[in-house]
Amino acid sequence: MTTSEQHPTSTTNTTTLVLGGTGKTGRRIAEKLTALGRPVRLGSRSAPIPFDWADRTTWGPALRGIDRVYISFQPDIAAPGGADTVGAFADLAVESGVRHLVLLSGRGEPEAQDAEARVRASGAEWTIVRASFFAQNFDEGEFLGPILGGEVALPVGEVGEPFIDVDDIADVAVAALTEDGHTGQVYEVTGPRLLTFADAVAEIARAADREIAFVQVPLEAYSAVLAEHGVPAEVIDLLSFLFGEVLDGRNAHVCDGVQRALGRAPRDFSDYARDAAARGVWKV
Secondary structure (H helix, E strand, O other): OOOHHHOOOOOOOOOEEEEOOOOHHHHHHHHHHHHOOOOEEEEOOOOOOOOEOOEHHHHHHHHOOOOEEEEOOOOOOOOOOHHHHHHHHHHHHHHOOOOEEEEEEEOOOHHHHHHHHHHHOOOOEEEEEEEOOEHHHHOOOOOHHHHHHOEEEEOOOOOOEOOEOHHHHHHHHHHHHHOOOOOOEEEEEOOOOOEOHHHHHHHHHHHHOOOOEEEEOOHHHHHHHHHHOOOOHHHHHHHHHHHHHHOOOOOOOOOOHHHHHHOOOOOOHHHHHHHHHHOOOOOO
16 A cells, blocks of 8 residues: 655645554555545554564654554454553653554453553543444454355344444544544444344345344354364454453443544444445355
8 A cells, every 4th residue: 555655745744653554444544544645654564664563673663753643452452461562652652752642442341441541641642432343344354254154153142232334433533633622532433323243244134135144152162163263362362352241231332432523423334234235245
């Protein structure tokens, strides 16, 4: 991807470092900033100036000349040690001259809130984007394979989740990175309504005009299947935490973060499903 860091005609002389620049949110944020003429540096291991959360020697070079940063922590902000790592990065960012940090966080996760606290304590201007479950996990993430296979088996029942369209997350983050008025704000961003995972799969099946089943399975059986398929233990632990704790009903409510940040309603899951189906992503 060509970024506007290479375009001297940019409307601003400040550069934004977008961590996770090839991921679901980071890729969209980088594209939107570039479209606005804002200089962007992608933060990824494959970038011209590499960034790796696991290699702190890459942090300083990636931060050189940066005014603001979008922080998306990998593998997950709720992972053990995530808050300390994010905090150490935030402190170095401030020492390097970064003025504004925008953190992608999670709802109902104490570990994520610890990372938020570290960012707030860094001395930088900050904005927190606390997101619900990504709708795009069904077409760009770990659930695409099961959907293509015709059956989604997950250890979750009737709990409702207000799935958020990743484009809404990107729009909120871009606003925070480019506009006044977002400093010190915590935007809890969700979709406009609750759906169970079975509801979501049913909407995808209708949009794709296919039969796709949803099956609730025990958490232990789900974890065992992941292990059999070679999924790394740390990923299994994170998914077990997500399905065993976070999706226990604590987040079964909608929030107004998108409306407050952008002055518009969030995108509905049915719109996401229709557009994804139109791209043919769920065809077999």
